[in-house]
Amino acid sequence: MAQTRDLDLVIRHVLAGLGHGIHAGRERGAGVEFSEYRAYAPGDEWRRVDWKLLARADRYFVREAERDSHVAVWLCLDATASMAEPSREINGVDKLWFARTMLACVAAIAQRQGDAFGLLICSGGKVEFVPASRGPRQLQRVLAALSRAQAEGGLPPEDVLKSSLHFARAPSMIFAASDFLDWPSPLSAALLRLRNMRHDVRLLTLRTQAEVDASFKSGGGYRDPERADGLHRMSNADRESYKQQSRAHFDGVAASCRQHNIVHYEARIEQPLSGVLRSWLRLAGARAK
Incomplete structure (x- = not known):
């Protein structure tokens, strides 16, 4: 099981209820369920920066969220x-x-x-x-x-x-x-x-x-x-x-x-x-x- 860390399950077909044929589990990004903080990286949207955390930590952090996959x-x-x-x-x-x-x-x-x-x-x-x-x-x-x-x-x-x-x-x-x-x-x-x-x-x-x-x-x-x-x-x-x-x-x-x-x-x-x-x-x- 330790050798599965670099493997992914990717859906092959356009299935009912899905608008695409690529599946990556829970999709990271601007979603509805908070997941975690990560350090700001060039190219991140400024609206995703947590300004309150910036005031406390004096560093830029971005809020990650997840959307449930239908698969x-x-x-x-x-x-x-x-x-x-x-x-x-x-x-x-x-x-x-x-x-x-x-x-x-x-x-x-x-x-x-x-x-x-x-x-x-x-x-x-x-x-x-x-x-x-x-x-x-x-x-x-x-x-x-x-x-x-x-x-x-x-x-x-x-x-x-x-x-x-x-x-x-x-x-x-x-x-x-x-x-x-x-x-x-x-x-x-x-x-x-x-x-x-x-x-x-x-x-x-x-x-x-x-x-x-x-x-x-x-x-x-x-x-x-x-x-x-x-x-x-x-x-x-x-x-x-x-x-x-x-x-x-x-x-x-x-x-x-x-x-x-x-x-x-x-x-x-x-x-x-x-x-x-x-x-x-x-x-x-x-x-x-």
Whole structure:
């Protein structure tokens, strides 16, 4: 989180209720809510100088104010059972750890900008909801909810997720982290619905290096944690077919995102987290140009 201090969240689209496509959280300037004093600098408007403070301190100070942004930041965490898949190269790292740490960093950026931000966690067929708010206490609430998240069960039904999108009436940026092994799914339907409502949606697909190059132990048994459909074994002969099917699936996810103008970034959990975060946010900025 300490490496997010020079990162910003910038809205990519002209959304309903906004007259522009640039978002910088709470805007400094001549506003309605006092923020702080700062030393006068050449070019500042004289009407913003606090003359009473000048009389006391014998120095020029300018009153800063803030205007609330209309944009909220929403974090969406997939905490279903498949997100417990661990790295086979780095001990203690799994998809869920990577996803919630990424979203924690986005929350820290939103808090620093003065944005309202909230959280949805999909786990065990249910949705945990943290309403959007601002400030350090809200950051602590979101971090606590992220740290409690356990990878279990499947995604909530589509109607449950749809009923959880009541926040979508206001313009939002949505950051969703998942392995997206199921696509289409109730989660993908909800995210596409949000994009069709003209929200700025950004997806992070997480995979392990073993999933990418099929470097699973030969002859090992694997069971889908979200389905009771038996034990699967991978032989050397199965690897190429697995890689082709896997690549076709994630190419389909990427194609669907391009079709709906959704930012999509695919990463491996063995990559440096700060690098993935910067690439994800940079990709959104490049698309906005």
